[in-house]
Amino acid sequence: MSDSSYYVPESSKLPIFMAFGLLLFVLGASFTMNNWGEEGSNAHWLLIASFAVIWGVMFFWFGSVINENDSGLYSGQLNQSFVWGMAWFIFSEVMFFFAFFLALGYVRLFAVPWLGGEGEKAITNILWPGFEAAWPLLVTPDNEQFPGAHHSMAIPEISKLHTWLPFWNTLCLITSSGTIALAEAGLRKGNRTAFKLWMVATLTLGYIFVFLQGLEYYEAYSHMGLTLGAGIYGTTFFLLTGFHGFHVCLGAIILTIMTIRGFGGAFSHHDHFGLAAGSWYWHFVDVVWIFLVLVVYIF
Amino acid sequence: MSAVIDSHHDDHHHGPAKGISRWLYTTNHKDIGSMYLWFSLIMLFIGGAMAMVIRAELFEPGSQIVSPEFYNQMVTNHGLIMVFGVIMPAFVGFANWMIPMQIGAPDMALPRLNNLSFWILPVAFGILLSTFFMEGGAPNFGWTFYAPLSTEYAPPTVTFFIFSVHIMGASSIMGSINVITTILNMRAPGMTLMKMPLFVWSWFITAYLLIAVMPVLAGAVTMMLMDIHAGTSFFKAGGGGDPVLFQHIFWFFGHPEVYIMILPAFGIVSHIIETFSRKPIFGYSSMVYAIASIALLSFVVWAHHMFTVGMPIAGELFFMYSTMLIAIPTGVKVFNWLSTMFKGSLTFETPMLFAIAFVALFTIGGLSGIMLAIAPADFQYHDTYFVVAHFHYVLVPGALFSLLAGAYYWIPKWTGKMYDETLGKVHFWMSFLSVNLTFFPMHFVGLAGMPRRIPDYAMQFADWNMMVSVGAFLFGISQLLFLFIVLKCIYNGKEATNEVWEGAKNKGFEWTVDSPAPYHTFSSPPSLESLKTSS
Numbered sequence A: 001m002s003d004s005s006y007y008v009p010e011s012s013k014l015p016i017f018m019a020f021g022l023l024l025f026v027l028g029a030s031f032t033m034n035n036w037g038e039e040g041s042n043a044h045w046l047l048i049a050s051f052a053v054i055w056g057v058m059f060f061w062f063g064s065v066i067n068e069n070d071s072g073l074y075s076g077q078l079n080q081s082f083v084w085g086m087a088w089f090i091f092s093e094v095m096f097f098f099a100f101f102l103a104l105g106y107v108r109l110f111a112v113p114w115l116g117g118e119g120e121k122a123i124t125n126i127l128w129p130g131f132e133a134a135w136p137l138l139v140t141p142d143n144e145q146f147p148g149a150h151h152s153m154a155i156p157e158i159s160k161l162h163t164w165l166p167f168w169n170t171l172c173l174i175t176s177s178g179t180i181a182l183a184e185a186g187l188r189k190g191n192r193t194a195f196k197l198w199m200v201a202t203l204t205l206g207y208i209f210v211f212l213q214g215l216e217y218y219e220a221y222s223h224m225g226l227t228l229g230a231g232i233y234g235t236t237f238f239l240l241t242g243f244h245g246f247h248v249c250l251g252a253i254i255l256t257i258m259t260i261r262g263f264g265g266a267f268s269h270h271d272h273f274g275l276a277a278g279s280w281y282w283h284f285v286d287v288v289w290i291f292l293v294l295v296v297y298i299f
Numbered sequence B: 001m002s003a004v005i006d007s008h009h010d011d012h013h014h015g016p017a018k019g020i021s022r023w024l025y026t027t028n029h030k031d032i033g034s035m036y037l038w039f040s041l042i043m044l045f046i047g048g049a050m051a052m053v054i055r056a057e058l059f060e061p062g063s064q065i066v067s068p069e070f071y072n073q074m075v076t077n078h079g080l081i082m083v084f085g086v087i088m089p090a091f092v093g094f095a096n097w098m099i100p101m102q103i104g105a106p107d108m109a110l111p112r113l114n115n116l117s118f119w120i121l122p123v124a125f126g127i128l129l130s131t132f133f134m135e136g137g138a139p140n141f142g143w144t145f146y147a148p149l150s151t152e153y154a155p156p157t158v159t160f161f162i163f164s165v166h167i168m169g170a171s172s173i174m175g176s177i178n179v180i181t182t183i184l185n186m187r188a189p190g191m192t193l194m195k196m197p198l199f200v201w202s203w204f205i206t207a208y209l210l211i212a213v214m215p216v217l218a219g220a221v222t223m224m225l226m227d228i229h230a231g232t233s234f235f236k237a238g239g240g241g242d243p244v245l246f247q248h249i250f251w252f253f254g255h256p257e258v259y260i261m262i263l264p265a266f267g268i269v270s271h272i273i274e275t276f277s278r279k280p281i282f283g284y285s286s287m288v289y290a291i292a293s294i295a296l297l298s299f300v301v302w303a304h305h306m307f308t309v310g311m312p313i314a315g316e317l318f319f320m321y322s323t324m325l326i327a328i329p330t331g332v333k334v335f336n337w338l339s340t341m342f343k344g345s346l347t348f349e350t351p352m353l354f355a356i357a358f359v360a361l362f363t364i365g366g367l368s369g370i371m372l373a374i375a376p377a378d379f380q381y382h383d384t385y386f387v388v389a390h391f392h393y394v395l396v397p398g399a400l401f402s403l404l405a406g407a408y409y410w411i412p413k414w415t416g417k418m419y420d421e422t423l424g425k426v427h428f429w430m431s432f433l434s435v436n437l438t439f440f441p442m443h444f445v446g447l448a449g450m451p452r453r454i455p456d457y458a459m460q461f462a463d464w465n466m467m468v469s470v471g472a473f474l475f476g477i478s479q480l481l482f483l484f485i486v487l488k489c490i491y492n493g494k495e496a497t498n499e500v501w502e503g504a505k506n507k508g509f510e511w512t513v514d515s516p517a518p519y520h521t522f523s524s525p526p527s528l529e530s531l532k533t534s535s
Helices: A014-034 A043-070 A076-115 A158-163 A165-188 A192-223 A231-263 A273-298 B020-025 B029-057 B068-103 B111-133 B158-185 B198-229 B243-260 B263-277 B284-300 B302-309 B313-325 B327-341 B350-373 B375-381 B385-415 B421-447 B459-492
Strands: none
Touching (some): A014 B020, A014 B111, A076 A273, A076 B243, A231 A273, A231 B198, B029 B385, B068 B111, B068 B158, B068 B263, B068 B385, B111 B158, B198 B243, B198 B263, B198 B284, B263 B284, B263 B327, B263 B350, B263 B385, B284 B313, B313 B327, B313 B350, B313 B375, B327 B350, B350 B375, B350 B421, B375 B421, B385 B421, B421 B459
């Protein structure tokens, strides 16, 4: 631990601007959603402005943290605060996904079977007589309001595995967790060439994942009838993979910035917390994906 | 001889900035703590005014002063404001003020994040309150916002409600990450986990609960948002979803949330009782383990809020027994407080009065909780005023009394001035009598079958309801007295000593620093030796 004292910034204008950005975001998002499709609504400009403010503040916020670190203001103890902060932040993200996994589990274990008449004294089956419980649920109880998909995204037989996008997605993401570990290892050994190379490899795999996920959504909407409105199967499919994909995008943005900084000469073998935090985040989205493949696609 | 001793100015000994920018840009845990406390006090009066509207409407049977639609908005926003805008921010305010001082840290671990955590709260509540002036009126589906009331049948302002809940959640998560990081990383050398003050322990576990369940709440409101705007069917049986799913997710958040609002209270009350009993707390380690067990159990009891929803019998039994199990660690705490007072040399200053009232009245709320935990009996109590009585006993003479007790206990340290002890006692007795007049009769009307959340009721409940309303008005007025006492203390209080209370000797780092506590407390960590008892 360094013996310099704990750095407490005297005051900062960043948080209040961020709060202002979030105010714009809430107003913009709410008005945009409530006025969706209305002529002459300009609420989306508010939303766009909020993104500009939020991303702008983040740019300056991270910038000042980097500057403070470079000028030697941060003690070992303060760096440890960042480690704890990031760890608990990732835990909160885990719990966010937990809510959606909980929803999927409840629907599959209870709600759909009960609608199909299973269970002692279950009465929900009288709502739609003749409804048959199945998973993936392609015929919904109220199939007119929620027309189910023609096909599901479930895993095909083994000989057709190579045509199944999630297979390639899984391969990309798991490999990228390995490549980013190699990048970090390279940096720790002072081998900056290896570091840069593996970072670029990680990013490439990450972007391929995002592209394939986009392709899958396109397939789902245009050929499979699998939409957000396709009943609970489409609902859980899109919300789980969608929030995961959103987090992959965030992780990819973080790692892109880290790579750019790395090419610019940032990070040393002992001082590279920004990269380490990005890498933890990347491992986190990888682990979520493994659970997701298991319960959304395979079982 | 007035030689200038020290003209050297070190960055760490700056005083606060002047004017509004001090509050907007501050990174100081004491400034931010004060802002949290003032914010929650203001919200207490806003949420309290809504309670007054509710009680005025219920003063007599029949439709009295507001429309049923507006009554629903009052009930909903009263609950939301009191939970998310009063109790939670007030405890965060205490955490900000006291945790760095109690563990000997210079400030919170992440000071800028701390400022952000506070300033997005007024954003969230500003937006929530602005829905009153929007088309369709404010949210009207109860603070538990059950689907489909909050989705298919909700006013359009539900979108604003959803995003403001997201912001409240972000505030809580960031605040908790800060608290937990501070506790893990900033303790004075030698302060091992089992030497931490109990308030710090209670917040350590509370912060863990918050980080675990606020994201689940975010998930729940996100599902609502998608059901409303994107055509998904999480809570629509027609698409294969289930409205009951909402209740499961909500209460998976909601029950730990209940303990989030009481665990820090346990910490505050423990400090006050040991100080005014002039004894160390009885059973320190069992207090810690009790808090931890309550927190862990809180994750496996959620469905006791929904016994009547139609669960399999195995579920009813599991949640009944797991809920009753919580009575054991809670009982450990209550008996430890009693044992701390046993043979102590007690004095009854205002903080102690509130703390003792807390122990007695919180226990009443706990016991009615055990009654509600009994699944077959709950079929009778569910959605009656008995439930209202139960949770108001744990939240008002429970959480709120602990906050008042803590405010009286530490305000001399915050302001450097003593509050008016006589007025404090008047405030206590007025609050104590009126809180019981308000909430005790609710048990009777509830057991007799009066349903909650309705603007009108059957004639046989009229007498008790009138008493409840009188009690509520008195309680409301009593809290205005509290505001007066605080202002009088700040502007016209007598100077307080550093130790403030006779019994506070050796009871924590906060009593070793000046009153008022200097703007930056510990630039280098204090030694635990300074707290060793002289005996």
